[in-house]
Amino acid sequence: MHASSPFVLDSSPLKAIGLTLIGLGLLGLLVAGVGYQALSPVISGGGGILAVSIGSILYILPARLELPVAAQNNGAWQxxxxxxxxxxxxxxxxxxxxxxxxxxxxxxxxxxxxxxxxxxxxxxxxxxxxWFLYGTFYTLAVLLMGVHAxxxxxxxxxxxxxxxxxxxxxxxxxxxxxxxxxxxxxxxxxxxxxxxxxxxxxxxxxxxxxxxxxxxxxxxxxxxxxxxxxxxxxxxxxxxxxxxxxxxxxxxxxxxxxxxxxxxxxxxxxxxxxxxxxxxxxxxxxxxxxxxxxxxxxxxxxxxxxxxxxxxxxxxxxxxxxxxxxxxxxxxxxxxxxxxxxxxxxxxxxxxxxxxxxxFSRFRITTNGAQCISCGNCSTYCEMGIDVRWYAQQGKPIIRASCVGCGICAQVCPRGVLKLENGPQEGRYAGSALIRSEDIRIL
Structure with missing residues (x-):
């Protein structure tokens, strides 16, 4: 466990319990799906949903808290x-x-x-x-993984x-x-x-x-x-x-x-x-x-x-x-x-x-090119496939139709190069090579 972790207890037992509950819950859902005539699907399926939900929380809490903020994406490509x-x-x-x-x-x-x-x-x-089944699963996925986020x-x-x-x-x-x-x-x-x-x-x-x-x-x-x-x-x-x-x-x-x-x-x-x-x-x-x-x-x-x-x-x-x-x-x-x-x-x-x-929008992501070290984190974690680093290297604002403003590029930037802002439309396409000191924010 990382020394700077705010989670002071050994997280392994909680993870183990969580994974066990998730496994039992998936088994219950499987039984409900194919064996509902032999065993009540309300018991097996409903219990499975509850077990997966509790198990997910028990696993997510220690898994996220034992890592410092800067290490949350470690191992994504491994x-x-x-x-x-x-x-x-x-x-x-x-x-x-x-x-x-x-x-x-x-x-x-x-x-x-x-x-x-x-x-x-x-x-x-x-x-x-x-469709109610789908809505239930969909909502649970958003809520459980929302805790993760x-x-x-x-x-x-x-x-x-x-x-x-x-x-x-x-x-x-x-x-x-x-x-x-x-x-x-x-x-x-x-x-x-x-x-x-x-x-x-x-x-x-x-x-x-x-x-x-x-x-x-x-x-x-x-x-x-x-x-x-x-x-x-x-x-x-x-x-x-x-x-x-x-x-x-x-x-x-x-x-x-x-x-x-x-x-x-x-x-x-x-x-x-x-x-x-x-x-x-x-x-x-x-x-x-x-x-x-x-x-x-x-x-x-x-x-x-x-x-x-x-x-x-x-x-x-x-x-x-x-x-x-x-x-x-x-x-x-x-x-x-x-x-x-x-x-x-x-x-x-x-x-x-x-x-x-x-x-027509006032929204843009401004960049401070002088601070960019070309690490590529911003581009790597852009879910919309925008090469954010290209804009950052040149100090240009990012005004793209596809950008959903999720803010992850600013989150993963180690130098505070990127900033989400709403400003006047004037000069939206003129770039931002000259950035005021108050425009630089390290998240």
Whole structure:
């Protein structure tokens, strides 16, 4: 154990207990999944979820606290789980397989769905389904790995606030609140998601459903989504950049910043990857714009204008982008391609926010080139594949559409070269070779 560790007790017993509980919990989930007819899935599966949760905390606490802040990333490229080794591939295959079963073979998850039945009845007053199971697992992943991130970056107030924020929005706005709405027989609605990420929220069918089944509340939901998409998003992005959503609110970003944090260094930093990024994400954004317009035109013409063409656009987007890209690839490939594959290459919301950030926002990351020692930590741990070191070496501000403002580049910089700031637009592209002394901050 490191001499400067604030964790004064030998952490080995806690780690051992934690790993034991995780192993027993995974066994319980396996039994619930394949042996639910022989043993109650509520006992085996519910107990498994509880054991994995407690075991994870018992393992995370000593594992993070026994390391000083400067050593938190030690071994990232040597450990099989985080360096595309055999363990990483196994994790990736399991995650990918789970998403495939979730989307296209949900009956295979019947036992696991039954395991969360009591929670579903308590929270929503209705039977569980595969999506409630997914929401439960998703929220637990954000919360448990959120504890991991809080301890890992415990010296940085920005990281503590950011991580607490995504944990709050995932638990409250994306899990508890939608369940409460169903409990009250109101339409299920996720207030932290809106168009174009939650693309169907502005589709005519969804708008009609919310008005008919939700009454005044349904109208407010439509109003909320429209205001967030077209008014609040430009205003907030102007002041804070895309980080206000991608790193503080969004559930996709929340999972990436917590459960995906151990894999952030795996993002491709090559120029070729950047070309693919531009070639994919903006056409996807354009596709959902065209699909939304076609659906509304077809609704207005009562189907006479395009027939089923607009519906075909919607189904195509839902399958290839909504399921395959954002789910199967976006999360399943964390251990292979990094934690922001979906956010970087496919998310239409990220494209929308990125354009606003690049051309209209006050947000930027300033650099002090005179202090840069070219260690490359900033580029290595940039989850969006930005070569931050190139900007730092030249003392240029980083104003990139893809930057989500996670702040890790500043966190891992040993010289305090980088600073996240919101300033006037004047001179945004002029560089920052002449940095005022008050602009230099060591985090």
């Amino acid at each position: 450990q099989s789980a985080t360096a595309r080794g055999a363990v990483g591939w196994v994790i990736g295959i399991v995650l990918t397989g789970f998403y495939i079963l979730l989307y296209w073979f949900p009956d295979t998850l019947h036992g696991l769905v039954k395991a969360v039945e009591p929670l579903s009845q308590l929270l929503r007053n209705r039977p569980a389904d595969q 809080l301890l890992k970056y415990r010296n940085n107030p920005y990281q503590l606030i950011k991580t607490t924020s995504v944990m709050f929005f995932q638990l409250g706005f994306a899990f508890l609140l939608p369940g409460l709405l169903l409990f009250l027989n109101e339409p299920e609605f996720y207030f932290s998601y809106f168009w174009p990420l939650k693309y169907d929220y502005l589709f005519p069918s969804t708008v009609g459903y919310l008005v008919e089944s939700g009454g005044g509340l349904g109208v407010f939901m439509i109003f909320w989504g429209a205001v967030l998409s077209f008014l609040a998003t430009p205003v907030l992005t102007y002041f804070y950049g895309k980080r206000w959503y991608c790193s503080w609110v969004c559930g996709c970003g929340g999972l990436a910043e917590t459960a995906g944090d151990p894999y952030r260094h795996l993002s491709d930093k090559s120029r070729n990857a950047w070309r693919w990024e531009v070639a994919i994400i903006y056409p996807i954004f354009g596709f959902i714009i065209i699909t939304t317009i076609l659906l509304w035109l077809n609704s207005w013409s009562e189907g006479k204008l395009f027939g089923d063409l607009s519906g075909g656009f919607s189904r195509t987007y839902g399958f290839f982008i909504g399921a395959m890209f954002s789910g199967v690839i976006g999360v399943g490939f964390y251990p292979i391609l990094g934690n922001r594959v979906w956010c970087r290459f496919g998310c239409p919301m990220a494209a929308y926010l990125g354009l606003l950030q690049k051309y």
